[in-house]
Amino acid sequence: MCLGIPGKIIAITDAARLMAMAEVSGVRREVNVACVAGNDLEALVGAWTLIHVGFAMSLIDEDEAARTLEALRDLGEAQEALDQMAAADEALA
Amino acid sequence: MTAPVLKFASEFRDPAAAKVLLAAIARKADEIGATRAKPVHIMEICGGHTHSIFRYGLDKLIHDGVEFIHGPGCPVCVLPMARVDECVEIAETPGVIFTTFGDAMRVPGHRKSLIQAKSAGADIRMVYSPLDALELARRNPGREVVFFGLGFETTTPSTALSIQAAARERLTNFSVFCNHITVPEPIKALLDDPDMRLDGFIGPGHVSMVIGIHPYDFIAADYGKPIVVAGFEPTDLLQSVLMVLTQIAEGRAAVENQYGRVVPEHGNPVSLAAIADVYERRPSFEWRGLGEIDASGLRIRPKYAAFDAEEKFGIGYATGRRNVPELEGCACGSVMIGKLKPTQCPQFGKGCVPEMPLGALMVSSEGACAAYWQYAGAREAAE
Numbered sequence: 001m002c003l004g005i006p007g008k009i010i011a012i013t014d015a016a017r018l019m020a021m022a023e024v025s026g027v028r029r030e031v032n033v034a035c036v037a038g039n040d041l042e043a044l045v046g047a048w049t050l051i052h053v054g055f056a057m058s059l060i061d062e063d064e065a066a067r068t069l070e071a072l073r074d075l076g077e078a079q080e081a082l083d084q085m086a087a088a089d090e091a092l093a
Numbered sequence: 094m095t096a097p098v099l100k101f102a103s104e105f106r107d108p109a110a111a112k113v114l115l116a117a118i119a120r121k122a123d124e125i126g127a128t129r130a131k132p133v134h135i136m137e138i139c140g141g142h143t144h145s146i147f148r149y150g151l152d153k154l155i156h157d158g159v160e161f162i163h164g165p166g167c168p169v170c171v172l173p174m175a176r177v178d179e180c181v182e183i184a185e186t187p188g189v190i191f192t193t194f195g196d197a198m199r200v201p202g203h204r205k206s207l208i209q210a211k212s213a214g215a216d217i218r219m220v221y222s223p224l225d226a227l228e229l230a231r232r233n234p235g236r237e238v239v240f241f242g243l244g245f246e247t248t249t250p251s252t253a254l255s256i257q258a259a260a261r262e263r264l265t266n267f268s269v270f271c272n273h274i275t276v277p278e279p280i281k282a283l284l285d286d287p288d289m290r291l292d293g294f295i296g297p298g299h300v301s302m303v304i305g306i307h308p309y310d311f312i313a314a315d316y317g318k319p320i321v322v323a324g325f326e327p328t329d330l331l332q333s334v335l336m337v338l339t340q341i342a343e344g345r346a347a348v349e350n351q352y353g354r355v356v357p358e359h360g361n362p363v364s365l366a367a368i369a370d371v372y373e374r375r376p377s378f379e380w381r382g383l384g385e386i387d388a389s390g391l392r393i394r395p396k397y398a399a400f401d402a403e404e405k406f407g408i409g410y411a412t413g414r415r416n417v418p419e420l421e422g423c424a425c426g427s428v429m430i431g432k433l434k435p436t437q438c439p440q441f442g443k444g445c446v447p448e449m450p451l452g453a454l455m456v457s458s459e460g461a462c463a464a465y466w467q468y469a470g471a472r473e474a475a476e
């Protein structure tokens with residue numbers, strides 16, 4: 001819950017609500033980008049972010065994203081985050 | 094859960110860097126005169142750091158004169174039992190959909206945990222984000238959707254922004270049961286405890302990503318202790334330990350940032366603004382193992398009362414039904430503040446295992462007891 005997971009912003013889905021589609025370890029998940037938005041929302045497309053409980057909290061570079069993901073895999077936290085996303089899909093169904 | 098594969102230094106992503114850091118730490122520790130009998134006590138505050146330390150066996154690899162004290166930085170572990178009871182009470186109210194992070198499902202309450210309440214029929218759903226709870230509220234206008242807001246400053250912005258969104262959309266069936274807590278206040282409580290002997294701190298990186306590094310200034314300025322804000326990779330942790338030891342060796346105490354690649358000095362302005370808009374400090378908040386700590390918890394401001402589950406359900410701090418005693422026979426309180434090792438608890442591995450936790454420290458991988466059980470126990474068995 002506290003460690004977050006890196007994800008790449010691939011599209012802005014709802015500019016008014018500051019929502020974007022992120023790709024996290026091959027899984028797509030809509031996230032809120034309010035905390036990293038700045039003035040130009042479209043500029044976020046292609047950026048790597050650290051995502052905590054559905055919110056992009058920090059911009060990171062690609063290298064940092066790769067290293068962080070590897071560390072999270074070691075800790076079992078990457079899978080945990082992906083499982084939680086899957087559980088949420090189920091809760092909404 | 095299957096037994097984890099043990100990882101030692103040879104399996105570090107960057108074993109050469111780890112080796113260099115471990116050698117530098119050993120030199121500094123010798124320089125300070127730290128020994129197994131007279132160790133330097135460094136508290137890692139964050140449960141993610143505790144997990145990482147055990148995962149990589151850093152406590153065993155590091156010089157004998159450096160002892161990690163595991164701090165109260167696992168939000169699930171410090172949740173008082175009374176709050177779990179209140180969650181169950183809300184969840185059992187007819188018409189409610191209670192949503193929570195999975196981590197909180199197995200935390201024991203007096204009557205039952207959330208997972209037990211769920212199997213008894215309450216509509217409790219595990220979500221990944223408060224945004225999922227918002228979406229449930231949009232899709233189920235006839236039901237009250239309650240989100241269990243839990244965590245330190247890292248997750249606080251997410252519930253603040255969700256409440257702001259609910260207000261903008263004028264949702265009337267969404268509320269948050271707020272249990273957000275803050276990091277600096279319990280550190281102050283620990284520093285004020287005459288029984289604690291702490292020589293320095295490893296600060297939680299992702300909390301500082303939100304609040305910056307200056308909320309820790311008092312640790313250096315008023316208490317003369319070093320604190321280094323750190324990332325959670327093993328080399329981050331080792332480098333941070335080295336930075337703490339260097340300060341001690343040089344007779345300095347400062348707030349330093351090892352995790353500058355993610356942590357801005359002044360935090361994240363959007364997050365801080367959302368927190369300030371939605372939340373205010375409670376006069377005090379109860380922590381499992383630590384008791385009431387002044388100004389350590391947040392509550393929803395009156396202007397957002399329509400989204401406050403405590404108001405909607407008439408429970409929580411306002412009602413005065415407080416001070417439910419913790420379980421007897423467990424040492425959670427002493428382990429929580431680093432006074433006892435998990436193995437010194439009479440329940441460790443007997444009445445209390447991750448599958449059937451008695452105390453909250455056994456529930457989440459960030460809890461010291463669960464981390465100890467998962468890695469150190471297996472390691473000792475393998476030796």
Ligand code: SF4
Nearest residue numbers: 423425438445452462
């Ligand atoms: S072993 Fe269980 S009861 Fe004992 S301190 Fe740890 S969590 Fe608490």
